[in-house]
Amino acid sequence: MSDARLSVFKTYKLYxxxxxxxxxxxxxxEVTDAKGKWLxxxxxxxxxxxxxxxxxxxxxxGGWAGATAYNRGQxxxxxxxxxxxxxxxxxxxVADAEGLSKSKAAEQVDxxxxxxxxxxxxxxxxxxxxxxxxxxxxxxxxxxxxxxxxVVAVVAPQESSFLGLVSVLAPVIATGNTAVVVTxxxxxxxxxxxxxxxxxxxxxxGVVNVLSGVTAEIATPLAAHQDVNAIDLAGADEVLAKELExxxxxxxxxxxxxxxVDDWSATPxxxxxxxxxETKTVWHPTGSLGASGSSY
Amino acid sequence: xxxxxxxxxxxxxxxxxxxxSLRRFLHGLPGVDAVGLEARAAxxxxxxxxxxxxxxxxxxxxxxxxxxxxxxxxxxxxxxxxGAKAVHPDPTDRTTPxxxxxxxxxxxxxxxKEAVAGSSVKVASVATSFPAxxxxxxxxxxxxxDAVAAGADEIDMVIDRGAFLAGRYAKVYDExxxxxxxxxxxxxxxxxxxxxxxxxxxxxxxxxxxxxxxGADFIKTSTGxxxxxxxxxxxxxMLEAVRDFRAQTGVQVGVKPAGGIRTSKDAIKFLVLVNExxxxxxxxxxxxxxxxxxxxxxxLMQRQKLATGRYSGPDYVTVD
Numbered sequence: 214m215s216d217a218r219l220s221v222f223k224t225y226k227l228y229x230x231x232x233x234x235x236x237x238x239x240x241x242x243e244v245t246d247a248k249g250k251w252l253x254x255x256x257x258x259x260x261x262x263x264x265x266x267x268x269x270x271x272x273x274x275g276g277w278a279g280a281t282a283y284n285r286g287q288x289x290x291x292x293x294x295x296x297x298x299x300x301x302x303x304x305x306x307v308a309d310a311e312g313l314s315k316s317k318a319a320e321q322v323d324x325x326x327x328x329x330x331x332x333x334x335x336x337x338x339x340x341x342x343x344x345x346x347x348x349x350x351x352x353x354x355x356x357x358x359x360x361x362x363x364v365v366a367v368v369a370p371q372e373s374s375f376l377g378l379v380s381v382l383a384p385v386i387a388t389g390n391t392a393v394v395v396t397x398x399x400x401x402x403x404x405x406x407x408x409x410x411x412x413x414x415x416x417x418x419g420v421v422n423v424l425s426g427v428t429a430e431i432a433t434p435l436a437a438h439q440d441v442n443a444i445d446l447a448g449a450d451e452v453l454a455k456e457l458e459x460x461x462x463x464x465x466x467x468x469x470x471x472x473x474v475d476d477w478s479a480t481p482x483x484x485x486x487x488x489x490x491e492t493k494t495v496w497h498p499t500g501s502l503g504a505s506g507s508s509y
Numbered sequence: 510x511x512x513x514x515x516x517x518x519x520x521x522x523x524x525x526x527x528x529x530s531l532r533r534f535l536h537g538l539p540g541v542d543a544v545g546l547e548a549r550a551a552x553x554x555x556x557x558x559x560x561x562x563x564x565x566x567x568x569x570x571x572x573x574x575x576x577x578x579x580x581x582x583x584x585x586x587x588x589x590x591x592g593a594k595a596v597h598p599d600p601t602d603r604t605t606p607x608x609x610x611x612x613x614x615x616x617x618x619x620x621x622k623e624a625v626a627g628s629s630v631k632v633a634s635v636a637t638s639f640p641a642x643x644x645x646x647x648x649x650x651x652x653x654x655d656a657v658a659a660g661a662d663e664i665d666m667v668i669d670r671g672a673f674l675a676g677r678y679a680k681v682y683d684e685x686x687x688x689x690x691x692x693x694x695x696x697x698x699x700x701x702x703x704x705x706x707x708x709x710x711x712x713x714x715x716x717x718x719x720x721x722x723x724g725a726d727f728i729k730t731s732t733g734x735x736x737x738x739x740x741x742x743x744x745x746x747m748l749e750a751v752r753d754f755r756a757q758t759g760v761q762v763g764v765k766p767a768g769g770i771r772t773s774k775d776a777i778k779f780l781v782l783v784n785e786x787x788x789x790x791x792x793x794x795x796x797x798x799x800x801x802x803x804x805x806x807x808x809l810m811q812r813q814k815l816a817t818g819r820y821s822g823p824d825y826v827t828v829d
Contacts, residue, residue: 264820271822439813440822463819 228408230269231418247312258426260434266422270391273419278389282337289333291414310400332383354497359490361389363442366435374400384485401425436460443467528679541710550741554778577612585620592624609794618659633663640732642667685723699727705737717750727763738768748786767800773811
């Protein structure tokens with residue numbers, strides 16, 4: 214007779230500034246699967262966790278925005294590599310969270326990994342597509358280039374706990390922004406596990422910060438926060454989205470309103486990337502080059 | 510209101526009579542229990558200060574800031590900007606109190622004086638070959654006289670750490686006395702020990718007593734130019750020294766932690782230390798100061814948060 218082994222339960226934690234803290238408030242809440250069976254306790258974040266996450270995201274912004282687009286692409290591709298290695302775990306978590314069969318969940322996870330790769334490829338191409346040299350009537354170059362907006366608060370979709378999450382998170386960081394993610398309230402576990410993947414790939418700490426809990430409780434201080442530059446309301450219902458948009462107006466945040474998405478696995482297009490880019494246009498004088506190779 | 514050094518000297522007159530009596534006295538001070546000191550400082554740092562108490566503490570801390578710029582790259586323009594900020598730390602909210610002083614190098618005193626004219630903000634000047642203090646006494650004294658002549662209300666001097674560590678306490682003592690004289694009656698004297706270079710808590714206690722015996726109006730932890738600056742533990746130790754000194758001589762001496770205090774949370778911890786160690790008599794910018802530059806911005810952001818309920822950001826305070 215062999216003894217039944219006691220399984221080791223996982224303590225799900227937040228991801229802030231490259232570390233895995235518990236909620237500052239010390240609170241947790243019960244996460245259940247689609248049928249109501251207990252899965253784990255997840256941290257119930259407070260507004261102070263949101264504040265700490267913004268500080269971490271702001272600190273990471275300079276380095277991440279300043280990294281070359283090529284480097285960002287390499288880092289994001291590395292995330293996809295790491296995800297591939299933990300595929301089985303994510304299939305399990307997504308199946309539990311969304312009440313899917315193993316094969317349906319596997320489809321979701323594969324689509325998610327492909328989504329990372331897709332956005333990783335875009336990092337050094339988006340500037341060619343939406344930037345460029347503008348024709349002007351004078352001896353100048355006039356160049357437009359996309360620049361990241363800054364710290365972006367992302368309210369992740371409520372239903373699609375993994376594919377939906379990555380579909381809103383990846384475009385934000387691919388373009389050089391840093392993100393504070395509010396996970397799906399009902400099924401935060403795939404997002405919290407994704408944080409472990411991010412921590413073990415080459416994404417610098419603070420570039421992505423993951424908070425689980427009651428969406429309205431965390432998103433409200435983020436929307437009002439003066440040091441958050443933009444907010445994606447993908448996972449906010451109609452009432453909450455309106456409230457958040459009003460709070461966000463105070464410091465002229467960029468707001469991406471929730472858009473109905475029937476199928477997260479459809480090719481997303483570049484709208485989510487351009488939503489959090491600002492176009493910088495510079496004038497640069499030209500002239501005939503002298504013997505020194507310079508006109509100055 | 511410069512304290513009068515003579516009365517201090519009177520109570521402990523025989524102590525300062527000679528090098529050997531000074532050494533006997535300083536080495537006779539009780540040794541510091543390092544573990545106990547750090548534990549006490551840490552436990553006082555766990556107090557939770559919220560809502561109205563926090564608002565009071567933030568305003569008090571703002572009024573205690575010596576807004577400092579001590580860079581080789583200081584320009585009159587930068588000093589003017591600093592002065593304007595000291596007078597109205599938050600131009601969008603005129604209920605914000607002014608800071609206590611601006612702290613500059615001697616050659617910038619005139620510019621600073623002009624920038625804060627007509628306000629309650631004082632001008633403090635570092636002197637005596639700050640930050641190293643490695644110069645001849647007459648050079649140091651002329652440095653002090655320059656600053657005083659330019660209108661400095663306060664002089665921040667550095668002690669000769671080399672002499673102190675070599676055990677030549679009388680030399681350090683005589684130097685402080687000479688600088689005190691050069692300050693005249695108009696300027697208050699802050700004595701910087703550079704606690705990060707004194708190695709032990711025992712030395713910090715000895716330096717504190719030495720400075721107070723020599724007539725310091727303020728004792729100050731550090732220059733802000735070395736790795737270890739003000740810590741809760743060394744500030745607590747100096748607060749205990751000024752408390753004991755007043756009990757023994759009746760003379761009250763101020764304390765100024767400087768360097769490394771960057772957040773409102775840290776500043777409030779120091780205020781708790783003051784209140785619990787020396788009491789309300791010191792909770793005033795005449796007796797307690799923060800030497801800091803970036804601290805003020807964090808205090809202002811916290812103040813804005815309390816006023817509006819929204820977290821503020823560095824875009825809403827000045828870039829210094």
